[in-house]
Amino acid sequence: MINLTIDGKEIQVPKGTMLLDACRQAGADIPTLCYDPDLRLAGSCRMCVVEAKGRPTLVASCVMPAENNMVIETESPDVVEARTVVLELLAARHKFECPTCESDGSCKLQDYMYRYGVKESRFDGEGPHFHTEDPNPFIIRDYDKCIMCTRCVRVCDEITGAQAINIEDRGHHAKIATPFDGKLADSTCVFCGQCVMVCPVGALTSRVAAGKGKPAQNEKVLTTCTYCGTGCTLELNVKDDKIVGVTSNRDAEWSPVNKGALCVKGRFGWDFVTSPERLTTPLIRENGELRPASWDEALDFAANKIKAIKEQNGPDSLAMFSSARATNEENYLAQKLMRAAIGSNNVDHCARL
Numbered sequence: 001m002i003n004l005t006i007d008g009k010e011i012q013v014p015k016g017t018m019l020l021d022a023c024r025q026a027g028a029d030i031p032t033l034c035y036d037p038d039l040r041l042a043g044s045c046r047m048c049v050v051e052a053k054g055r056p057t058l059v060a061s062c063v064m065p066a067e068n069n070m071v072i073e074t075e076s077p078d079v080v081e082a083r084t085v086v087l088e089l090l091a092a093r094h095k096f097e098c099p100t101c102e103s104d105g106s107c108k109l110q111d112y113m114y115r116y117g118v119k120e121s122r123f124d125g126e127g128p129h130f131h132t133e134d135p136n137p138f139i140i141r142d143y144d145k146c147i148m149c150t151r152c153v154r155v156c157d158e159i160t161g162a163q164a165i166n167i168e169d170r171g172h173h174a175k176i177a178t179p180f181d182g183k184l185a186d187s188t189c190v191f192c193g194q195c196v197m198v199c200p201v202g203a204l205t206s207r208v209a210a211g212k213g214k215p216a217q218n219e220k221v222l223t224t225c226t227y228c229g230t231g232c233t234l235e236l237n238v239k240d241d242k243i244v245g246v247t248s249n250r251d252a253e254w255s256p257v258n259k260g261a262l263c264v265k266g267r268f269g270w271d272f273v274t275s276p277e278r279l280t281t282p283l284i285r286e287n288g289e290l291r292p293a294s295w296d297e298a299l300d301f302a303a304n305k306i307k308a309i310k311e312q313n314g315p316d317s318l319a320m321f322s323s324a325r326a327t328n329e330e331n332y333l334a335q336k337l338m339r340a341a342i343g344s345n346n347v348d349h350c351a352r353l
Contacts, residue, residue, distance in 0.1 A: 001013065001014060001015070002014075002015050002017075002066060002067065002068040002069075003068060003069060004022055004026075004066055004067075004068075004069070004070045004071075004072060005069075005070070005071045005072065006022065006023055006026035006028060006072045006074065007026065007027075007028055007072070007073060007074055007075070009026050009027070011025060011026050013025060013066055015066075015068075016065060017065070017066045018041075018061065018062060018063070018064065018065060018066065019050065019052075019059065019061035019062075019064040019065065019066045019070075019072065020032070020035065020048055020061040020062040020064075021066075022066045022072075023050060023061055023072065023074055028074040028075075030048050030050070030061055030074060031047045031048065031083065031108075031112050031115070032045070032047055032048045032062060032108075033045035033047045033108055033109070033112075033147060033149045033200055034047075034062075034149040034150060034151065035048060035062040036151050036154070036155070036198055038155075038158075038159065038250070038259065038260075039151065039154040039155060039158055039159075039198070040154060040158060041062055041063045042062075042063075042149070042150055042154070043060045043062055043063035044148075044149070044150065045086065045147070045149055046060055046082070046086050047083055047086055047087075047112065048060055048061045048062045049061065049079060049082050049083065050072050050073065050074050050079060051072065051073040051074075051076045051078055051079050052064075052070055052071070052072055053070075053071040053072075053073075054071075058078060058079060058082055080116065083112070083116055084116050084117075084118055087109070087112055087113050087116060087118045088118055088120075088121040088122055088123055089121070089123055090109060090147050091109075091113070091118065091120065091121035092121040092123040092124065092127075093127060093128055093172075094109065094128065094144070094145060094147065094201075095128035095131075095142070095144035095145050097145070097202070098110060101145070101202040102140075102202055102205040102206070102209070102210055102214065103199075103201055103202035103205060103215070104202075104214050104215075104216075105214050105215045105216035106215040106216075107200070107201050107202060108200035108201065109147060109200065109201050110201075128144035128145075129144065130143035130144050130146060130175045131143060131144045132177075134183050134184055135183070135185075136183065136184050136185050136191065136207070137207060137208070137268075138191045138193065138206070138207055138208060138264065138267075138268045139184065139191065139193065139195070139196060139204060139205070139206065139207060140204070140205045140206070140207045140210060141184070141203070141204060142202065142203055142204075142205075143175050143176060143203055144203075145201050145202045145203040146175065146176060146201070146203040147200070147201055147203070148167075148174060148175075148176070149200060150167065150176075151195075151198040151199060151200065152165060152176060152194075152195035152198060152199055152203075152204060153165055153166055153167065153176065155194045155195060155197070155198045156189075156194065156195055159194055159261055160190065160192050160194050160261070162188045162189055162190050162192075163188060164178055164184065164187040164188045164189035164190075165177065165178055165187070165189075165195070166179075168181060176203075190263075190264060191264040191268070192261070192262060192263050192264055192267065193206065193262060193264065193267040193268060194261055194262075196267070197247075197248045197250075197260055197261075197262075197267075206245055206246075206267070206268065208245070208268045208270075208271065209237065209244055209245030209246075212239065212244035212245060213237065213239040213244040213245070215237075215247075217239055218237040218238060218239050218244060218245065219237070219238045219239070220235045220236070220237060220238075220247070220249075221235065221236040221237075221238050222234075222235055222249060222254060223235075223236055224327075225262070225265075225266040226325045227263075227265045227266055227269065227324075227325065228265075228324045228325070228351060229324035229351050230257060230258070231257050232255075232257055232258040232261070232262055232263075232266055233249055233254060233255035233256075233257060233258060234246050234247070234248065234249065234262060234266055234267075235247045235248065235249050236270070242274060243270055243273050243274065245270075246262070246266065246267050246268070246270050248260035248261070248262060248267075281293070282294070282295055282297070282298030283298075284297070284298060284301055306318065306342065310342060310343075315342050315343035315344040316344050316346060318338075318342055318344050318346065319338075319344065319346035319347070319348065320334055320335065320337070320338040320344075320346065320347045320348070321348055321349070321350065322334045322335070322347065322348070322349045322350070323349070323350050323351075324349070324350060324351035331349070334347070335347045
């Protein structure tokens, strides 16, 4: 263990702890833009700088290991000035559409500009001209709002493994792009939306959820994805009793299977819930025509047919075909019904390998 003094508070942390974690352990609210606990360290945004007594310059706390007997100030005048300049530099090339931005209310740049009172930029940069028209059905890419934190690049490489995007060009012309600056559909992108998950601003947003409700307007309902047997945790965004989007819950306690990561179906394929093509009542076919029926009538009808087939042809003439979209408990009951009640071991599953 090593000893540090952070904002006048003495704490102990294990050797090797990053200064950012030590500061947060001491109760300091350190702003970050490029930092993500699940991704490799970048140290590029410099929002997390702190003042270490005896050091000639401010240090980026996310990539600086804590050292014994360090004395740290997290909100000194020099630190506040440095963070303010960083925000002004980012604002010089940022397109401010906060009233209509899908990330309004959940944007870190917006939060930090409010926190440090940055209303405009003193700097003239290239200005916002990086918008990319990408006719894919899932992700809106508006790089006029990009702050070049590279979270999307790192999550695409490290968690998804697709390596579909990277940094193109340098200086004022630097931007996030696919190989040869093409479309996502022509790259190795699998449209998992992990880039949307980690984007701290409105540069990457869900096209499926666009215009249906801002984050602050939506209720978050924790649930489990029904598309396959993996059992990923996700958050349904609900507004006026309707699903308007899906976001990730990255808390390992609540999301131990996927830690927020989702596939294209889990993140963007939720519109089937309110599809007008869904059945809303059981149907029984009579004389070649389907007619609505009650659940009791439909279940009795199915049970009588199953009994008749079993009596006429034996239990092995029946088979159960189950689904990964059902829960483990429901699948257990399905095979129990087949084996114990009907007497057949003919049980299979759509996801069986």
